[in-house]
Amino acid sequence: MFHRAQARFHGGMTRRLQPGARRALWGIAALLLVALAATFLFEFGERDDAPRAPVATPFGQPARVDLLAGDGVRGTRDGDARQARFDDPFGRVVGDHGVLHIADAGDSNRIRSLHPDGRVTTLAGGVEGFADGSGSAARFHTPSGLAIDVAGNLYVADTGNHAIRKVTPQGEVTTLAGTGEPGFVDGPAAQARFRAPVGIAVDAAGQVFVADTDNDRIRVIRDGRVSTLAGGDGPGFLDGAGADARFDTPTGLALDPAGRLWIADTGNHALRSVDAAGVRTRVPRPADPDDAPRAPLSLAVAHDGVLFVGELASGRVLQIAADGRVHVLTGRDMAQRLARVAGLARDARGRLHVADAAASRVHRIVEVPRAGAKQALRNAVVGPAPDAPLPQTQGRWPLAPQTGWHEVVGTMGEVRGNFSGESRSHLHDGFDIRADVGTPVLAIADAKVASPLAASRFGDQAEHVAIDRLTYMHIRVGRDAQGRALDPRFRQLRDADGRLSRIRISRGTRIAAGEPLGTINPQAHVHLIVGPGGYQRNAVGLGFAGYVDTVAPRIDAIELRDAHDVPLTVREAGRVVVPRDRGGLQIVVEAWDQVDGNLARRRLGLHALGYQLLHADGTPAPGFDAPRMTLVFDRMPPHREAVRVAYAGDSGITVHGAARTRFLYVVTNTVRDGRLEPGLWTPDTLPAGDYRVRITARDASGNAALANRDLPITLQ
Numbered sequence: 001m002f003h004r005a006q007a008r009f010h011g012g013m014t015r016r017l018q019p020g021a022r023r024a025l026w027g028i029a030a031l032l033l034v035a036l037a038a039t040f041l042f043e044f045g046e047r048d049d050a051p052r053a054p055v056a057t058p059f060g061q062p063a064r065v066d067l068l069a070g071d072g073v074r075g076t077r078d079g080d081a082r083q084a085r086f087d088d089p090f091g092r093v094v095g096d097h098g099v100l101h102i103a104d105a106g107d108s109n110r111i112r113s114l115h116p117d118g119r120v121t122t123l124a125g126g127v128e129g130f131a132d133g134s135g136s137a138a139r140f141h142t143p144s145g146l147a148i149d150v151a152g153n154l155y156v157a158d159t160g161n162h163a164i165r166k167v168t169p170q171g172e173v174t175t176l177a178g179t180g181e182p183g184f185v186d187g188p189a190a191q192a193r194f195r196a197p198v199g200i201a202v203d204a205a206g207q208v209f210v211a212d213t214d215n216d217r218i219r220v221i222r223d224g225r226v227s228t229l230a231g232g233d234g235p236g237f238l239d240g241a242g243a244d245a246r247f248d249t250p251t252g253l254a255l256d257p258a259g260r261l262w263i264a265d266t267g268n269h270a271l272r273s274v275d276a277a278g279v280r281t282r283v284p285r286p287a288d289p290d291d292a293p294r295a296p297l298s299l300a301v302a303h304d305g306v307l308f309v310g311e312l313a314s315g316r317v318l319q320i321a322a323d324g325r326v327h328v329l330t331g332r333d334m335a336q337r338l339a340r341v342a343g344l345a346r347d348a349r350g351r352l353h354v355a356d357a358a359a360s361r362v363h364r365i366v367e368v369p370r371a372g373a374k375q376a377l378r379n380a381v382v383g384p385a386p387d388a389p390l391p392q393t394q395g396r397w398p399l400a401p402q403t404g405w406h407e408v409v410g411t412m413g414e415v416r417g418n419f420s421g422e423s424r425s426h427l428h429d430g431f432d433i434r435a436d437v438g439t440p441v442l443a444i445a446d447a448k449v450a451s452p453l454a455a456s457r458f459g460d461q462a463e464h465v466a467i468d469r470l471t472y473m474h475i476r477v478g479r480d481a482q483g484r485a486l487d488p489r490f491r492q493l494r495d496a497d498g499r500l501s502r503i504r505i506s507r508g509t510r511i512a513a514g515e516p517l518g519t520i521n522p523q524a525h526v527h528l529i530v531g532p533g534g535y536q537r538n539a540v541g542l543g544f545a546g547y548v549d550t551v552a553p554r555i556d557a558i559e560l561r562d563a564h565d566v567p568l569t570v571r572e573a574g575r576v577v578v579p580r581d582r583g584g585l586q587i588v589v590e591a592w593d594q595v596d597g598n599l600a601r602r603r604l605g606l607h608a609l610g611y612q613l614l615h616a617d618g619t620p621a622p623g624f625d626a627p628r629m630t631l632v633f634d635r636m637p638p639h640r641e642a643v644r645v646a647y648a649g650d651s652g653i654t655v656h657g658a659a660r661t662r663f664l665y666v667v668t669n670t671v672r673d674g675r676l677e678p679g680l681w682t683p684d685t686l687p688a689g690d691y692r693v694r695i696t697a698r699d700a701s702g703n704a705a706l707a708n709r710d711l712p713i714t715l716q
Contacts, residue, residue: 057302057350059319060327061367065336065379068100068353069114070361072385076108077120081362084120086112088450089355089362091146091200091298092343093154096169100353101154102343102362103143105508106448106468111143111154111167114362123154124171130161130180138173140165142448142508145200145211145253146343155208157200160508162193164200164210164221176208177221182506184215185226192226194219196506198452199253201261209261211250213452214491214506218250218263218274229261230279234493235502237268241278251452252310252344254299264296266312266453271296271320282307285324292326293318295453300344300352308352310341312453313533315638317341317354317365330365334674335379337638338363339532340451357450358469358532359384383535386635390530390537391469395545396444396513398472398526399435405546407434407602408595409525411700412538413633414605415643415651415663419461423652424643427671428605429636430473430529431539438481439520441472442513444528444542449509455490458502461523465503467511469531474523478503481519534638534674538607540700549595549701553606557590558695558711563680565649575712580688584680587611588648589665593699603653603661607700608632611667611681616690616712623685627696630679631665632672639676646671667695688715 068081075085087106095101100114101123110125122136129139141160148154154167155176163178176189183193197219199211208221209229217231228243236246248267255261263272271282271293286292298310305322308329315338316331330336343355354363359382396402410432418425435441447468455477457463464473476483478490483500485492489509493502511517520526530537540547560568560576563584570577578585589611592603610629613621620626631646648664670677691713697705 054303057304057306058367058369059306059321059325061370063329063336064366064368065330065338065354065382066364066366067380067382068362068364069120070359072359072361072381072383073388074106074360076104076110078112078122079120081114081118081120084114086360086362088142088342088357089360090144090342090357091157092345092353092355092362093146093148094345094347094353095148095154096152098347100345100362101146101148102355103146103156105142105144105159105357106450109140109143111140111146111156124167124173128160130158130163132165132174134173135171138167138171140173144198144342144452144507145251147200147202147208147253149202149206150204155200155202157197157210159196159198159213159506162195162197164194164197164208177210177226182214184212184217186219186228187225189221189224189226192219192221196452196508198251198507199264201253201255203255203259209253209255211253211263213249213251214504216247216250218247218253218261230274234495235267237265237270239272239279239281245274245279247272249453251297252299254301254307256301256305257303262299262301262307264299264309266295266297269294269296271299271307271309282320283324284320284326286326291318291328293320297452298341298344298355300346302346302350308344308346310338310344310354312340312451315339315341315534317344317352329367334534334637334676335382337382337534337674339383339535356382359535384531390541391445391447393444393513393542395543396442397433397544398441398444398517398528399433399439400442402442402444402514403545405597406544407597407599408432408547408604409434409598409602410527411540411593411604411607411633412536412636413607413631413646415647415653417652417655424647424649426640427633427636427643427646429536430471430527432525432527434525435520437520437522437524440480440516441475441518441520441526443467443470443511443515443517444513445470446513447511449505449507449511452507454505454507455503461521463521464527465505465517467517471529472517473527473529474521474525475518476521477518478505479518486516486518534636536636538634538700547595548597549699549703551594551596551598551699552703553591553593553697553699553705555589555591555695555697555705555708558693558708559588559590560693560711560713561586561588561648572714575690575714578683578713578715580684580686580715582683584682585668586648586666587668587681587693587695589667589695589697590662591665591695591697591705592661592663593703595699595701603663604699605633605663606631606665606697607634608696608698609665609667610696612694612696613681613686614692614694614710616692618692621686621691627694629696630667630670630672634672635674637671637674637676642671642676645669645676645678683715686715690714 077085087108131139145157235248252264295312339358342357414428
């Protein structure tokens with residue numbers, strides 16, 4: 001190909017040129033084609049998938065996230081990898097010649113293939129259902145984990161069908177085990193029953209291991225029969241042999257070279273293994289306690305026992321060495337934070353491939369030697385596309401009447417405390433609607449449960465359920481005001497004493513708009529979150545029926561403080577005196593908002609704030625032609641310290657112990673677009689004289705504060 005391109009270039013464009021010019025152009029063409037080939041290899045990898053000689057797996061090195069396929073918008077579109085779309089890409093394996101196979105759930109229900117030349121195709125599946133057949137005639141319901149045998153056959157944990165399926169390299173789909181009905185039955189494969197299996201692995205002898213997720217067991221299929229390898233009735237956390245062991249929502253599986261089966265025990269936040277001696281727990285030894293695994297979801301294992309762990313909600317991929325050391329490979333900062341690391345697979349060359357289910361993207365993680373890492377760590381775009389369509393809610397509220405008005409009592413980005421006395425514990429990541437305790441909470445969109453651990457925090461004030469991209473918090477999930485089950489899809493689990501201890505709703509469960517999800521708990525409001533952690537979006541964009549906001553935000557005070565929070569209080573002729581040699585200053589703004597219909601006492605937070613320096617006559621000072629919009633709560637940063645960057649220390653709300661609700665914004669700091677940057681205004685960049693500090697304060701509807709927005713100052 002390279003030589004043909006050279007010949008065409010030389011034979012056409014260069015015939016009219018002198019020999020020297022032709023040689024120069026020929027050289028340029030060669031360089032361009034080499035660069036093009038290098039770019040292709042950088043993006044999609046080499047087509048030769050022959051394994052290299054085993055070397056020690058690098059540990060603790062920096063890493064880069066590359067994009068292989070998907071544009072961050074949900075859908076089902078084959079073709080060029082960068083324009084291809086996935087709905088809920090979950091399990092993945094590497095097949096012959098470097099082809100990546102991906103189980104795409106959601107509304108896709110297909111097994112997709114990403115080829116080394118950058119094409120995405122569909123191997124099998126289409127319409128949601130349960131049917132064997134060839135290619136598009138086959139039907140899946142929420143395919144999750146994938147495994148591959150030595151002959152290239154794929155094995156699928158068909159979660160919504162409670163079955164295990166087999167797909168040949170030609171796309172022929174058969175049912176290996178399961179009846180399509182949930183339950184727990186060992187025995188002949190055709191009569192066996194599973195309950196929402198998520199993880200799967202296959203060994204060299206053809207034994208198929210299954211994480212039977214909602215049965216809290218590990219099952220094995222061999223010689224046409226299904227048996228239980230480990231686990232017992234109900235969730236728990238106990239090592240031991242066979243039925244003595246206990247798991248809590250096991251998901252990802254991986255086999256190491258010694259034949260040991262590794263398990264992502266999601267509900268226990270643990271990594272377990274099964275061998276002839278029984279179930280054991282690997283206890284990690286992170287240098288920082290925050291680096292310990294949290295809700296592990298996906299696994300891959302290297303030839304020398306190094307584990308790679310993808311987490312359900314933190315957006316991280318961890319490395320865990322055989323001696324327990326932990327390294328956060330990706331996700332420590334926003335540039336590498338994924339949304340839901342559902343699938344991990346290592347190819348024959350040791351490259352790690354990632355399915356980011358909640359972002360509808362497929363990535364590769366490249367470990368980079370520390371020498372020269374700064375130049376090589378250019379991460380691809382990660383997370384859902386910022387302009388991806390929001391769920392289609394048709395204006396519904398999560399309370400009855402769904403097309404009527406309800407009072408909004410909390411907005412995205414507000415300061416929140418906790419019940420331990422901390423007034424700045426975290427940023428509010430959703431939209432609060434007031435309701436009486438016991439009021440039914442209703443789904444606002446048709447959706448499918450995507451998380452294997454969708455219902456969480458049972459009995460806690462923060463109890464919630466995630467239905468695809470929407471999370472409903474502060475509710476008694478799946479039960480009415482008297483604690484009775486709403487319907488069988490919300491399974492009530494009981495402890496050894498018969499007391500209700502958990503609610504479980506399986507991945508793949510369909511929920512229709514208007515169906516009840518639970519009832520309001522003592523928090524007396526429903527907290528609605530749109531999007532996965534770290535990528536939450538403002539729920540105002542959903543467009544609630546009857547929601548009106550014509551009220552402009554109110555600014556109560558503007559204050560200058562030094563870097564140690566000491567306020568500048570000296571005034572002359574009504575102006576704050578600012579010594580130019582005082583050093584960097586913080587600009588702190590006390591402001592709040594309301595929407596139409598709020599009670600007079602209600603205080604809501606703002607959507608966007610910034611500041612600008614003006615001359616006394618109102619013209620912009622040098623460097624301040626436009627306001628510096630530093631605080632924009634359109635997407636939540638995942639860092640808990642963000643609340644301490646956005647808000648001054650005397651902020652807080654009454655629910656968490658503050659004497660009154662106060663929002664004091666530090667507008668010289670930056671919290672926006674997932675970024676987190678402390679900052680100061682340095683007065684010595686301007687000459688002495690009279691100025692105004694002007695505050696821009698807006699709500700999510702675009703209303704801006706006009707009164708009290710200027711602070712007159714004198715620079716001396």
